[in-house]
Amino acid sequence: xxxxxxxxxxxxxxxxxxxxxxxxxxxxxxxxxxxxxxxxxxxxxxxxxxxxxxxxxxxxxxxxxxxxxxxxxxxxxxxxxxxxxxxxxxxxxxxxxxxxxxxxxxxxxxxxxxxxxxxxxxxxxxxxxxxxxxxxxxxxxxxxxxxxxxxxxxxxxxxxxxxxxxxxxxxxxxxxxxxxxxxxxxxxxxxxxxxxxxxxxxxxxxxxxxxxxxxxxxxxxxxxxxxxxxxxxxxxxxxxxxxxxxxxxxxxxxxxxxxxxxxxxxxxxxxxxxxxxxxxxxxxxxxxxxxxxxxxxxxxxxxxxxxxxxxxxxxxxxxxxxxxxxxxxxxxxxxxxxxxxxxxxxxxxxxxxxxxxxxxxxxxxxxxxxxxxxxxxxxxxxxxxxxxxxxxxxxxxxxxxxxxxxxxxxxxxxxxxxxxxxxxxxxxxxxxxxxxxxxxxxxxxxxxxxxxxxxxxxxxxxxxxxxxxxxxxxxxxxxxxxxxxxxxxxxxxxxxxxxxxxxxxxxxxxxxxxxxxxxxxxxxxxxxxxxxxxxxxxxxxxxxx
Amino acid sequence: xxxxxxxxxxxxxxxxxxxxxxxxxxxxxxxxxxxxxxxxxxxxxxxxxxxxxxxxxxxxxxxxxxxxxxxxxxxxxxx
Numbered sequence: 001x002x003x004x005x006x007x008x009x010x011x012x013x014x015x016x017x018x019x020x021x022x023x024x025x026x027x028x029x030x031x032x033x034x035x036x037x038x039x040x041x042x043x044x045x046x047x048x049x050x051x052x053x054x055x056x057x058x059x060x061x062x063x064x065x066x067x068x069x070x071x072x073x074x075x076x077x078x079x080x081x082x083x084x085x086x087x088x089x090x091x092x093x094x095x096x097x098x099x100x101x102x103x104x105x106x107x108x109x110x111x112x113x114x115x116x117x118x119x120x121x122x123x124x125x126x127x128x129x130x131x132x133x134x135x136x137x138x139x140x141x142x143x144x145x146x147x148x149x150x151x152x153x154x155x156x157x158x159x160x161x162x163x164x165x166x167x168x169x170x171x172x173x174x175x176x177x178x179x180x181x182x183x184x185x186x187x188x189x190x191x192x193x194x195x196x197x198x199x200x201x202x203x204x205x206x207x208x209x210x211x212x213x214x215x216x217x218x219x220x221x222x223x224x225x226x227x228x229x230x231x232x233x234x235x236x237x238x239x240x241x242x243x244x245x246x247x248x249x250x251x252x253x254x255x256x257x258x259x260x261x262x263x264x265x266x267x268x269x270x271x272x273x274x275x276x277x278x279x280x281x282x283x284x285x286x287x288x289x290x291x292x293x294x295x296x297x298x299x300x301x302x303x304x305x306x307x308x309x310x311x312x313x314x315x316x317x318x319x320x321x322x323x324x325x326x327x328x329x330x331x332x333x334x335x336x337x338x339x340x341x342x343x344x345x346x347x348x349x350x351x352x353x354x355x356x357x358x359x360x361x362x363x364x365x366x367x368x369x370x371x372x373x374x375x376x377x378x379x380x381x382x383x384x385x386x387x388x389x390x391x392x393x394x395x396x397x398x399x400x401x402x403x404x405x406x407x408x409x410x411x412x413x414x415x416x417x418x419x420x421x422x423x424x425x426x427x428x429x430x431x432x433x434x435x436x437x438x439x440x441x442x443x444x445x446x447x448x449x450x451x452x453x454x455x456x457x458x459x460x461x462x463x464x465x466x467x468x469x470x471x472x473x474x475x476x477x478x479x480x481x482x483x484x485x486x487x488x489x490x491x492x493x494x495x496x497x498x499x500x501x502x503x504x505x506x507x508x509x510x511x512x513x514x515x516x517x518x519x520x521x522x523x524x525x526x527x528x529x530x531x532x533x534x535x536x537x538x539x540x541x542x543x544x545x
Numbered sequence: 546x547x548x549x550x551x552x553x554x555x556x557x558x559x560x561x562x563x564x565x566x567x568x569x570x571x572x573x574x575x576x577x578x579x580x581x582x583x584x585x586x587x588x589x590x591x592x593x594x595x596x597x598x599x600x601x602x603x604x605x606x607x608x609x610x611x612x613x614x615x616x617x618x619x620x621x622x623x624x
Contacts, residue, residue, distance in 0.1 A: 033624050049623070052551055052616055055600040056623070080623060092624050112624060120597070120616070121623025122552035166600070182599075183612030283569075289612055310599075 001068040002075040004379060005060045007053050008428035009083040010408045012090040017375040019075045025097035029104040031112070037087040043129035049082040049091065052120040053163055053429065056080070059119045063111060071107040073098040078111075079428075080121060148413035148420070151448060151482045151520070157410050158449055161426050162456035165315060165382060169308040172301060175293050177354040178311040179458040183289045186304055189277030194242040196249045198272040201233040201262055205248040205271060214260045218243065233262055242273065249273055290461030312458035315355045315382040319346050322388040322398070323437060324364040341439050341509060342387040349446050352540040353454040355383075364389075366397040370404065378405060382430060382457060385450065386423075388437030398423055398434035407432050415523075417481040419444040431457070439509045444484045447518055447539050465520060465535040470528055471497035474519065478526040486515035487536065498536055515539060546609060548580065549616040554594070557586040570608040576615065593620055 002023075012032075019028065035047050064076045079093040094111065098104040115121075149157065167181035196202060203212055212233035218224060218240045226243045228234065233250075234243055242249075249272035255262040280286060286304050287297050293311065301309055326340040327333050343359050350357055362369040378384065384405075389398040399412060407425030412434075414422050419441040423434030431453050435445050455462050471490065476483070487498045498519060501511035520535040521528075528534065549562045565579055573596065581588055596603045597616040609615050 050552055051623070052549065052597070052600075052618065055597055055616065058600050116621065116624045118602075118621065119623050120551065120618050120621055122619070123622045124552060185611065285611065 001064065001073050003061055003064050004075070004077040005057050005064070006077075006079045006379075006428040006430075007051055007057060007082050008079060008406070009081070010406055010427060012079050012081055012093050013406055016077070016079075016093065016095065017379070019077055019095050019097050019376075023074045023097065025074050025099060027098050027101035027104045029096045029098075029101065029108050031092075031094045031108055032090045033092040033112075035085050035087045035089055035091050037129070039126045042126075044087055044126040045129045046084050046086045046127045047091070048084050048124040048127070049080075050122045050124045051080070051082045053082075054166055056120050057429070058166055060115065063114045063118065064107075067107050067110050067114070071098075071103045071110070073103050073107050076107070076111075080119075082121065084127070148415045149411050151414065151416050151484070154411060154414040154416075154422070154424070155448060155452055158424060158452050159456060159462070161410060162431050162453045163429050164459035165313050165429070165457050167310045167459065168313055170311050172298055172307055172309065175298060175301075175309050175311050176295070177352075178293055178314075179455075179460045180287055180289055180291050180293055180297070180301075180309055180311055181459050182310040183285050184287045184301055184304055184306045184309065185283050185285050186280040188282050190280040190303065191274055191276060191278070194245060194247070194276050195274050196236040196238060196240045196242060196272065197274050198249050198251045199237050200249045200251040200253075200272065201255060202228070202236050202242050202247045202249050203233045204228055204230060205246050207231070211261060211263050214257070214262060216243070247271075247273060288461075290459060292458070292460055312460075315353070315454065315457050316380055317350065317355045317357045317383045317385065318378060318381045319343070319357060319359045319385045320387065321359070321361045322364060322369070322386065326361065342435075342437070342442055345439055345442055345512070346385060346387065346446070349443075349450075349540055353451070353458070355454070362386075366400065369397065369401065375405065383450075383453065384430070384432040386432070386434045387442065389434065402432050402434065405432075414449075415481050416444070416448070417479055417483045419448075419484070420481065422449060424449065439512060440486065440503060443486070443512055443515065443539075444518060447537055448484060451540070465537055467533055467535055468496050468498050469531050469533050470519075471499040471530065473530055474500040474521075474528040474532075474534075476521065476525065476527050478524040479521075480523050482523055483521040483525070484518040484537065485521055486511045487517045487519045488514045489517045489536070489538070498534065546611055546613045546615055548576075549614065551616065552619050554587065554590060554617050554619055557590060558584045566611065567609075570610040572608060573603070573605060576609050580617075587617075590617075590619060594618060 037043060060078050074097045077095045081091050085091050094108055096104040096108050207230050209231045212231055214235055215232045217235040220237055220239050223241055224243055228244060236249060250264055254266040254268060255264055286300050291297060321340055321343055325337050327337050329339050333339055362372055386398045389396045399409060402425045407427045410424045410426055412423045413420055419436055421436045422445045425432040433450055435442050486501045486503055488501060489496055490499055498517055501514055503511045516539045518537040518539060546565050547562050548565060550558050555561055577591060595618045597618055598607055598609060598613050
């Protein structure tokens with residue numbers, strides 16, 4: 001059965017797009033649970049719902065799956081609203097399709113019963129009818145603001161509203177770049193036994209003898225416990241498990257061997273033994289939750305036997321470009337046309353975040369663009385990015401488009417240069433950004449907003465701004481907005497410096513190939529002298545480019 | 546391990562979550578002992594609260610370890 005489950009803080013639409021129109025179903029059963037205008041005999045204006053989002057979604061999914069075993073249906077869609085829900089509004093919607101009505105009706109009834117028993121959603125408190133004007137008390141509802149949010153406020157909104165996607169167990173070979181969602185501890189001491197750090201001869205650590213009898217030869221994978229007596233030596237290789245405790249290893253370079261005897265030519269201070277548990281003791285954390293898995297972390301997980309780490313899923317990302325002036329890179333632009341660079345920019349930037357990306361060019365006419373979209377498919381997307389159309393020109397339809405897709409617009413501008421007309425919307429656990437069309441704005445908005453949202457979706461522990469000195473003068477007119485200035489972090493005499501890059505306008509692409517950092521400038525900052533220490537946001541690939 | 550509180554348990558504890566670092570994995574009883582020590586007001590809820598471990602209801606014999614996300618779930622009332 002195809003299952004779609006969603007929690008949302010927005011009103012549930014009167015009309016909901018059809019469930020799998022082409023699956024051949026003969027019955028569609030829909031249910032809406034409505035908030036009644038009274039609770040325990042008292043008139044109420046609204047009910048506030050709270051959920052343990054991640055578990056609620058999982059539990060609903062699990063219930064539907066288990067019920068479908070005895071009630072074979074084709075599709076099920078559940079939308080549960082949380083936050084403040086006014087009386088008369090839909091709190092929960094369930095739609096089920098099946099070949100025949102009986103299964104869908106039965107599944108619906110059983111699901112609703114179990115929903116009320118097992119799914120972690122609560123009616124918190126009712127607002128009495130007299131308080132109706134305070135209906136907007138939902139703490140996460142957009143707050144009225146005197147102007148566009150500052151960079152800090154915008155980032156705080158994104159942090160607060162983007163929830164981590166349910167984690168899953170993945171094979172190590174598919175885990176690179178995902179975020180670890182559990183702290184993995186050492187199941188045993190590492191190394192798991194005393195092992196030799198050299199090729200040589202193991203002898204008792206306090207043995208004063210100079211000449212030893214070689215009583216055995218051990219190879220890397222050998223496991224031959226035995227006690228050594230004074231004057232006895234065992235031939236070992238680097239990494240060999242030592243036959244007992246309290247040994248040292250004399251390097252082969254420092255002995256002379258004849259037959260079964262060795263003579264120590266030079267005494268060493270080092271024991272040349274790696275003791276059991278000297279790297280890590282059993283139970284100590286090895287890799288922490290929230291870490292993006294790099295090659296080293298994967299190697300450590302492998303050592304710990306964690307072959308199926310609990311990790312973030314690959315988010316499903318839809319990227320739409322808009323603008324009739326755009327032609328693909330392999331076309332020659334006609335008069336008034338330019339080649340589309342944003343698709344390549346976004347595709348490249350997303351390489352830092354394993355995801356499943358679909359890219360589509362949309363017609364500039366709103367209704368034609370709407371017809372190009374498949375709402376069912378879009379409903380499966382975790383992140384929607386729309387390039388261009390973010391401003392308020394006649395053809396700038398990103399906001400109406402997101403609203404028609406039931407996204408709640410949290411902000412439609414940020415007080416930052418470049419990238420002011422950034423739109424951020426949320427629909428349950430789904431996130432959308434309308435990115436201002438200029439490539440430099442894309443670059444900036446990606447790093448402070450989209451990358452932050454992707455980190456949150458993945459459950460990543462977030463990096464903050466870093467600090468470094470300027471290599472050159474940063475030449476700027478004071479600007480009333482905060483600025484994220486493209487720069488290149490370079491090493492000079494072994495220390496990092498930021499070289500500010502020249503940019504003429506937010507359409508200026510030329511600096512992007514070199515940019516690997518964004519310098520934060522406060523409002524009205526103006527120029528800065530070389531060696532001034534500034535805050536910067538590292539851009540993707542800062543250590544590799 | 547992070548312990549999340551929901552609904553009326555937020556009111557009882559005055560917070561949304563608390564982090565515990567037990568030296569070894571805890572049983573149901575062990576976890577409750579640690580929580581009641583910090584939040585005596587939870588005692589009246591104990592009989593009605595279900596525990597979840599990493600977003601799934603925890604079986605009675607489940608152990609709660611470092612790194613787990615544990616949730617205290619009072620009787621639900623969705624729909």
